[in-house]
Amino acid sequence: MIKVGIVGGTGYTGVELLRLLSRHHDVTIQAVTSRKEAGMKVSEMFPSLRGFVDVAFSTPEEADLKSCDVVFFATPHGVAMAQAPELLAAGVKVIDLAADFRLKDPAEFQKWYAMEHTCPDLLAEAVYGLAEVNRDAIAGARLIGMAGCYPTSVQLGLLPLLENGKALIETQTLIADCKSGVSGAGRKAEVGTLFAEAGDNFKAYGVKGHRHLPEIMQGLSAIHGAPVALTFVPHLTPLIRGIHSTLYARIRPEGRETDFQKLFEERYAGEPFVDVMPAGSTPETRSVRGSNMVRIAVHRPGNGDLLVILVVEDNLVKGASGQAVQVMNLMFGLPERQGLDVVPLLP
Template sequence: MIKVGIVGGTGYTGVELLRLLAGHPGAEVVAVTSRKEAGMKVAEMFPSLRGRVDVAFSTPDETPLEQCDVVFFATPHGVAMAQARELLAAGVKVIDLAADFRLKDPAVFQQWYAMEHSCTDLLAEAVYGLPEVNRDAIRAARLVGMAGCYPTSVQLGLLPLLEGGKQLIDTQTLIADCKSGVSGAGRKAEVGALLAEAGDNFKAYAVKGHRHSPEIEQGLSAIHGGPVKLTFVPHLTPMIRGIHSTIYARIKPEALDTDFQSLFEQRYAGEHFVDVLPAGSHPETRSVRGSNTVRIAVHRPGNGDLLIILVVEDNLVKGASGQAVQTMNLMFGQPENAGLDIVPLLP
């Protein structure tokens, strides 16, 4: 049984980890930290976990995290890098759901997250947590920086077109038009997340530049083996969960005869959590709600030179905590789908 610790268990990704791990046959949550809620039973804060999770919150200083096999950081940026070195030295594997170990260049991290990286020596060994791309590296890793929610959808949407240096699309003019539910902003008091502000409304934000942009370009460039440029525009939608990414790619003249539907179907044929829909489909966010599944549809209007890829995921599951559990399974030799074969919720 994998002994699991969770640092920062009161946010949406924290409670989602608790929900998923409560049904995991090979893992047990033995510690959940929160300075503010120390002493409170987890199930008292989250009644949905009554009868499923019996631990209480404890302060990080008083929690023997070094006795865990793995520690998840479901915390704000900057927390994991302050504690990772000590845990790794104790033989504990670390999975960070924030951005501390996503970006390989510490200068880029400082630019986008307005803080200096405190353990740049660990960046070289940190594995990027996108299993469909880095499965083998994750299996051997002791430190993983999980992919962000938007970056997961965009990279999986473009992976079959770029992998192995494929020359199918123009890699310098890619566009990702992405929409997310309000839970993507985290569990905090914020005017923009109020029902009267976010409900019955739709808006773009961070058009000048979003901190996920360098992560997406870093990941796509690594997949392709060369520089990739992408325009990324996020939007806030009046729903709680879900991401819908519409990705536009211009097909190169020499690739116009490619069967892109077959390309996607063949690439993801062995992927448990990626579902390529039949040609002409339009995936909906509600079709993945509460699950670790990504659904993808490939369109080519008028059989022309523009490819449109539609991708949906639950931002809290495949976009965060579910993918983190998927990563834990790989790191500990568990079945990759352990605790994650969840049928989406409908309605």
């Protein structure tokens, strides 16, 4: 059995990890930390876990994290990099759901997250946690910086068009028009995510620059093997869960004869958590709610030179905790679907 620790178990990504790992046949949850709630039963805070998770929150000092096989950090940015070196030295694998190990350039991290990186030496070793791109590297890794929710949808939506230096689309004029539910802001009290503020409303944010942009650019450039340029505009929608990304790419003359539906179907044919929808489909966020599935639809309006890619995912599952469990499975040589074969919720 894999002994698992979760640092920061009181947020939305923490409770999603608990939900998924509690039904994982190869996992035992050894420790869940929270300074504020230490001593409280996890199932007391989250009644949905009654009968499934029988542990209490403990402080990070009291939790025996060094005896775990893997520790997930479902914490604010900056926490994992403070604790990861000591855990790695003890032979514990680390999976960070925040941004501490996503960006390879510590100066970029400081620019976007307003804090200095405390262990930049580990950035070169950290593997980016997007299984569909880095599966082999993840399998041999001991430190993972998980992909963000928006970056997951954008990169998977554009991957077949850019992979291995393909020249099918213009790479300097890409557009990502993305929408997310309010759970993406985390489980905290904020005026902008109050029901009376976010309900019956729709707005863009981060238009001047969003911290997921450098992550997306880094990922797409690595996929393509050359720099790309992208305009990224996120929006807040009156949903609890879900991301819907509409991606626009101009087709180059060399790509005009390409069967893009076939290209996507063939690229993702062996992927357990990417579903390329039939031609003409318009996937809905509720079709992936509670699941680790990404659904993608490829459109070429009027058979013209503009490609429109629609991508939906659950921001808390494939965009965060589910993808982290998928990565853990790869790190320990388990079937990738283990603990994640969940049918989406409807309605």
